[in-house]
Amino acid sequence: MKTSTAGRRQRIAILGSTGSIGVSTLDVIARHPDRFEVFGLTSHQRVPELVEQCLRFSPRIAVLPDRERAREARRLLAERGSRTEVLEGAQALGQLAAEPEVDAVMAAIVGAAGLPACMAAAAAGKRLLLANKEALVVGGALFMRSVAEGGATLLPIDSEHSAIFQCLPEDRGAWGERIDHIVLTASGGPFRRRAPESLHAVTPAEAVAHPNWVMGRKISVDSATMMNKALEVIEARWLFDLAPEQVRVVIHPQSIVHSMVVCRDASVLAQLGTPDMRVPIAYGLSFPERIESGASRLDFLQLQGLTFEPVDERLFPGLGLAWQALAAPAGATAALNAANEVAVESFLSGTIRFTDIHTVNARTVERLAGRHGAVSTIDDLLDIDRRARAEAHSAVAALAPR
Ligand code: NAD
Ligand code: MG
Numbered sequence: 001m002k003t004s005t006a007g008r009r010q011r012i013a014i015l016g017s018t019g020s021i022g023v024s025t026l027d028v029i030a031r032h033p034d035r036f037e038v039f040g041l042t043s044h045q046r047v048p049e050l051v052e053q054c055l056r057f058s059p060r061i062a063v064l065p066d067r068e069r070a071r072e073a074r075r076l077l078a079e080r081g082s083r084t085e086v087l088e089g090a091q092a093l094g095q096l097a098a099e100p101e102v103d104a105v106m107a108a109i110v111g112a113a114g115l116p117a118c119m120a121a122a123a124a125g126k127r128l129l130l131a132n133k134e135a136l137v138v139g140g141a142l143f144m145r146s147v148a149e150g151g152a153t154l155l156p157i158d159s160e161h162s163a164i165f166q167c168l169p170e171d172r173g174a175w176g177e178r179i180d181h182i183v184l185t186a187s188g189g190p191f192r193r194r195a196p197e198s199l200h201a202v203t204p205a206e207a208v209a210h211p212n213w214v215m216g217r218k219i220s221v222d223s224a225t226m227m228n229k230a231l232e233v234i235e236a237r238w239l240f241d242l243a244p245e246q247v248r249v250v251i252h253p254q255s256i257v258h259s260m261v262v263c264r265d266a267s268v269l270a271q272l273g274t275p276d277m278r279v280p281i282a283y284g285l286s287f288p289e290r291i292e293s294g295a296s297r298l299d300f301l302q303l304q305g306l307t308f309e310p311v312d313e314r315l316f317p318g319l320g321l322a323w324q325a326l327a328a329p330a331g332a333t334a335a336l337n338a339a340n341e342v343a344v345e346s347f348l349s350g351t352i353r354f355t356d357i358h359t360v361n362a363r364t365v366e367r368l369a370g371r372h373g374a375v376s377t378i379d380d381l382l383d384i385d386r387r388a389r390a391e392a393h394s395a396v397a398a399l400a401p402r
Contacts, residue, residue, distance in 0.1 A: 013040035016108035094120035162280030163258035163271035230322035338388035339364035
């Protein structure tokens with residue numbers, strides 16, 4: 001159901017408010033108390049942080065999937081006189097996302113776990129700010145159909161996709177005839193200059209230390225393997241309704257050009273800025289207007305140059321899996337995403353090596369290829385997600401202990 005926000009503040013629900021994107025979203029919101037009010041906040045495990053956010057932003061609702069944690073949050077909030085109601089259980093995320101009083105939902109949960117709540121927001125016709133790329137990688141065509149049928153407004157928060165979106169006209173009907181292809185930029189992460197043979201020894205601490213962005217652990221590892229870019233290729237295919245070959249990737253180590261649209265007439269449109277997620281977040285919140293984001297301005301005279309290089313496939317074998325999965329029957333991208341979530345967790349917990357992440361992903365996609373049934377509902381996709389996780393766990397077990 002759509003509600004008019006004319007003359008009142010937009011009510012925002014932030015799913016995953018204690019994460020990196022969640023915290024940056026609250027930072028932008030806090031700069032505009034006249035425009036936005038926080039309706040709901042959610043966290044997976046971080047009770048003290050969620051409680052502090054509730055005390056500061058006084059949301060109507062807070063959600064913690066776990067019952068014990070929800071109880072703890074209720075106790076802490078009551079002690080401090082807060083009136084925020086704490087809901088528990090994973091379904092409460094979907095309830096909050098579809099709540100009639102909510103105008104905009106920031107989807108900032110990491111992983112496929114965020115998909116059901118995104119689907120709920122889409123079906124309820126919300127303004128859906130999508131940071132949770134895994135949800136779209138898993139949901140694919142069904143996700144986009146739900147957005148269209150629900151009358152939702154899907155706004156990309158991933159910096160590359162926000163850049164592309166900012167380079168395109170507001171009329172989506174004009175996108176197809178305008179775009180020749182798009183170029184997603186990638187920083188190359190911390191290992192751009194490494195010898196491929198040395199990557200097997202990479203530690204979790206090295207992999208999460210990104211040169212240009214401060215982010216959650218999962219996306220940081222994904223940036224180091226460039227699986228993040230693979231997920232973004234799939235995300236772009238759906239967001240902009242492109243053929244897979246219309247999505248290209250180039251390494252741009254400075255992370256200043258956030259991505260580019262190459263038009264039919266060979267003109268190139270790009271969006272530039274300092275690497276700060278508050279810019280795409282502010283744009284998602286205020287679209288089609290623009291508001292202060294808190295990010296520093298780009299100082300062109302301080303730039304040491306903008307450079308571009310091809311992706312070295314020996315260093316980043318995972319990137320190619322994106323096009324491979326897009327060429328396979330629907331469900332392959334869900335399998336790839338699930339495998340990668342398991343592989344990254346296994347790497348972070350010290351069970352497999354950095355280079356094993358790709359082995360697990362490639363094996364899982366290969367083993368599941370063509371073995372699953374047709375995909376006509378989200379439950380079919382969640383089933384593929386479960387089977388791919390089981391396959392990926394066996395691949396992990398076969399690789400460890402090393
Ligand atoms: P993060 O790990 O910092 O935060 C994740 C949030 O999701 C936390 O609030 C956590 O409590 C919650 N969460 C985690 N697992 C959950 C589960 N199973 N159920 C419910 N809630 C859960 O991650 P992040 O870096 O903020 O990234 C969030 C999403 O945004 C990811 O999909 C990521 O790819 C995307 N993204 C992030 C950045 C960035 O700069 N951090 C940039 C582009 C896109
Ligand atoms: Mg990105």
